[in-house]
Amino acid sequence: MSGGLELAMRCAGRGWWVHPLLPGSKLPVGNCRRCRPPVPGGRPPCGFPDLGAGGCGCLAAGRWCHGVRAATTDPDLIRRWWCRDFAVGVATGPSGLLVVDLDDHHHRLPERELVLPGIDLAAVPEADRVRTGVDVLELLCRVRRAESLLHAPPTLTVRTPGGGVHLWYRAGGARYTQSSGRLGWQIDVRAGWSTAVAPTNRTPAGCYQVTGPESEPARLPRWLALELARVGLRSRDPAADPPPARIRLPRPAARHRPHDAAAYAAAALRREAETVAGARSGRNDQLNRAGFRLGQMVGAGLLELVDVHRALTEAAALAGIDPGEAKAQSTLRRALQAGMRSPRTIPSPGARP
Numbered sequence: 134m135s136g137g138l139e140l141a142m143r144c145a146g147r148g149w150w151v152h153p154l155l156p157g158s159k160l161p162v163g164n165c166r167r168c169r170p171p172v173p174g175g176r177p178p179c180g181f182p183d184l185g186a187g188g189c190g191c192l193a194a195g196r197w198c199h200g201v202r203a204a205t206t207d208p209d210l211i212r213r214w215w216c217r218d219f220a221v222g223v224a225t226g227p228s229g230l231l232v233v234d235l236d237d238h239h240h241r242l243p244e245r246e247l248v249l250p251g252i253d254l255a256a257v258p259e260a261d262r263v264r265t266g267v268d269v270l271e272l273l274c275r276v277r278r279a280e281s282l283l284h285a286p287p288t289l290t291v292r293t294p295g296g297g298v299h300l301w302y303r304a305g306g307a308r309y310t311q312s313s314g315r316l317g318w319q320i321d322v323r324a325g326w327s328t329a330v331a332p333t334n335r336t337p338a339g340c341y342q343v344t345g346p347e348s349e350p351a352r353l354p355r356w357l358a359l360e361l362a363r364v365g366l367r368s369r370d371p372a373a374d375p376p377p378a379r380i381r382l383p384r385p386a387a388r389h390r391p392h393d394a395a396a397y398a399a400a401a402l403r404r405e406a407e408t409v410a411g412a413r414s415g416r417n418d419q420l421n422r423a424g425f426r427l428g429q430m431v432g433a434g435l436l437e438l439v440d441v442h443r444a445l446t447e448a449a450a451l452a453g454i455d456p457g458e459a460k461a462q463s464t465l466r467r468a469l470q471a472g473m474r475s476p477r478t479i480p481s482p483g484a485r486p
Contacts, residue, residue, distance in 0.1 A: 135215060137221055138211065138216075140221045140333060140334065141211045142211055144221060144331050145211055149206070149230070150205060150224040150228045151205065151222065152203045152204040152205070152222050153197055153203075153220070154328075154330070158336060159328070161328065165189065168198055197214055200222075220330070220335075224326070226308070226326055231302045233299070233300040234266070234299055235270055236320070237265045237297045242261070248272070249276065249318075257272070266297060266298070267283065269317040270320060273317055277356055279357075282300060283300075287347040287351065289347050289351075290343070290344050290345045291343055292341075292342045293341055294340065302352065302354075303352050303353060305352060307358065307367060309361055311323055311324050311326070311327035312366055315364045398436050401427065405423040406448040409452060410452055411452070412452045416453070417464050419452075421464050422468075423448075424445060425468045427469070428471060430472075432473035433476040435477070442465065442466075445465055
C-alpha cells in the first residue's frame with residue numbers, strides 16, 4: 134500500500150472526508166477538461182455546484198473533480214483514486230472539523246486595526262511586536278484572558294514545512310466558513326468547503342509533522358467559537374453549509390444466510406440509520422434504540438459490528454451530534470453490546486423489517 138493510500142484510508146477511518154492533492158503539493162488535483170475554468174480562480178464552465186442538466190458527471194461516476202467537493206470516505210473510491218502517488222487533503226466541513234492555520238510569512242506588520250480586526254489594541258503595546266500568526270493568536274488569548282491555545286486545551290497540532298502551525302479542532306454541530314485574516318493577521322480559518330493538508334503529508338519543502346502529545350482534535354473552545362461568530366465566520370445560511378455527509382451502508386455480513394435474511398438486515402440498517410439522521414429531538418434516545426436493534430442483528434451474524442457502528446456514528450453526525458462526543462459514543466457502545474447479548478431471531482422468508 135502506497136503512503137498516500139495508507140494515509141487516506143487512515144483519515145477516512147477517523148471519519149475525515151478526503152480528496153486527492155497533487156503529489157508533493159497542497160493543491161487539489163485538476164478538474165476534468167470540460168470543467169476547467171477559462172481563467173485561474175474562475176468559475177467552472179459547468180456551473181458547479183449548481184449542476185443542472187448537462188452538468189459535470191464526474192462525481193456521480195466515481196471520478197474526482199472540483200477539488201474538495203469530491204471528498205469521500207468510500208474505501209473503494211479511495212483505493213481507486215490513490216493508485217497514483219497523490220497527497221491527501223481533508224475536507225474540513227464534511228469532516229466536522231475546523232483548522233486554525235497560523236502562518237509564518239515575513240510580511241510587514243499592518244496597521245493596528247488589522248492585527249485583530251474589531252478589537253481595540255490602542256492600549257496594548259504587545260500589538261507592535263507580533264511577527265507571526267502564532268504571535269497574533271497568543272495576543273488574542275491574552276486580550277480575551279484565555280489560556281494559550283498552543284498549550285491548553287491540548288489538541289492535534291501540526292507544524293507545516295513553511296514554519297506555520299495548524300491547530301485542528303472538532304467543530305461540533307456548528308457550521309463555519311473559511312477566511313483569511315478575518316480573525317487575525319496571518320491567521321487563516323479552514324472550515325466549510327476548505328481543505329487542510331492531512332498530517333504527515335510530505336512535500337518537497339518538508340513534512341506536515343504532528344507535534345505535541347495529542348493525536349486527536351479537541352472540541353473547539355467555546356470562547357474561540359464566540360470569536361469566530363463575532364467576526365462573521367459562523368455560517369447562518371444553510372445553503373452555504375456543506376451538504377450532509379452520506380451514510381455508508383455496507384452489504385450485510387450474512388455470508389451463510391438466505392438472501393431474504395440479508396435483504397432484511399440491509400433494509401433494517403438503512404431504516405435505523407435514516408431515522409437517527411432525521412432526529413431533531415431525543416437524539417440520544419433514538420441512537421440508543423437503533424443501536425440495540427442493530428446490535429441484535431450483529432449478534433445474529435447478519436451485520437458486522439464495525440459497519441453498524443460507523444453507519445450510526447455518521448447518521449448521528451447528520452442529526453447534529455458530534456461524532457467524538459463521549460456521551461454519544463458511550464450510548465452507542467452500550468446499546469450495541471446490549472443488543473448483541475440478545476440476538477434477533479432470523480425472520481422467516483418474506484418478512485418485513
